[in-house]
Amino acid sequence: MNAETDFLFHSNTRSKPLALLLALLLGATLLWAGDKPWNAKPYQQWNEKELQAILSDSPWVRVTLIRRSWRPGPERSMAPQKQSGGIRQTPAASSTTAAPVDGGEDMEQMNVQVYWQSSRVMRAATARQAVLHGEKVDVDQYASQPQDEYQIIVRMQDMTPFQQHGEKFFQDNASLQMKKAKDKISPTHVVYEKDSMGLVQNAIFFFSKTTSSGAPTISGDETEVQFSCKIADSTVRVGFKPRDMVDQSGPAL
Numbered sequence: 094m095n096a097e098t099d100f101l102f103h104s105n106t107r108s109k110p111l112a113l114l115l116a117l118l119l120g121a122t123l124l125w126a127g128d129k130p131w132n133a134k135p136y137q138q139w140n141e142k143e144l145q146a147i148l149s150d151s152p153w154v155r156v157t158l159i160r161r162s163w164r165p166g167p168e169r170s171m172a173p174q175k176q177s178g179g180i181r182q183t184p185a186a187s188s189t190t191a192a193p194v195d196g197g198e199d200m201e202q203m204n205v206q207v208y209w210q211s212s213r214v215m216r217a218a219t220a221r222q223a224v225l226h227g228e229k230v231d232v233d234q235y236a237s238q239p240q241d242e243y244q245i246i247v248r249m250q251d252m253t254p255f256q257q258h259g260e261k262f263f264q265d266n267a268s269l270q271m272k273k274a275k276d277k278i279s280p281t282h283v284v285y286e287k288d289s290m291g292l293v294q295n296a297i298f299f300f301s302k303t304t305s306s307g308a309p310t311i312s313g314d315e316t317e318v319q320f321s322c323k324i325a326d327s328t329v330r331v332g333f334k335p336r337d338m339v340d341q342s343g344p345a346l
Contacts, residue, residue, distance in 0.1 A: 131340040136217035147218040152338045153209040155331035162326040207331050211244035212345040243300040254325045255293040266323040273316045
């Protein structure tokens with residue numbers, strides 16, 4: 094073995110542990126990423142546990158606290174509690190029926206749940222959950238149905254502020270702010286979904302996907318999109334990261 098060969102041999106030998114370590118780290122990273130249900134398996138195979146993870150702790154869901162500064166509404170106006178968490182939705186055109194993430198809340202401070210509902214991940218999850226609860230739903234059709242606008246759902250246990258103000262009020266007091274592009278857009282409209290007693294259950298905020306010039310409102314390299322909404326004396330602000338909002342098929346907004 095000449096000097097050059099000896100150097101290459103020992104160099105390669107020393108590099109093997111490092112290469113092995115890098116391979117293990119890469120494998121662990123890929124395993125961690127693949128462990129997320131929206132990356133690990135198709136939505137037709139999601140089980141209840143995985144659905145709860147998607148609907149309560151995923152890039153498409155944000156939860157923040159708000160201090161209630163308004164007089165509580167009547168007991169019948171409180172959203173029903175579900176110990177299992179997540180949201181429940183009956184997929185139809187734009188129909189949702191959500192439930193709070195938490196089983197119980199200090200009514201001086203309440204959780205506000207904000208869902209990026211237009212994504213195929215959220216639509217597939219809510220449709221799949223409906224199927225597991227015995228409802229007849231075409232999950233494929235509902236999940237893949239093109240959405241003309243971004244849809245963000247706001248939900249909290251006491252929806253009294255939404256009962257007190259109309260949809261136009263919240264249209265004028267909500268926005269999406271791009272962190273990188275610095276652009277800020279307002280909702281095109283807001284829609285309340287109400288129960289059989291006429292009480293607001295969900296407030297759905299619609300945002301255009303394109304600007305007046307035809308450019309995307311959320312660019313492919315955007316790092317964070319902040320949703321804000323004035324509710325009573327507080328302003329709710331939550332950030333969504335488009336780069337994390339990806340499933341097996343790619344970006345999912």
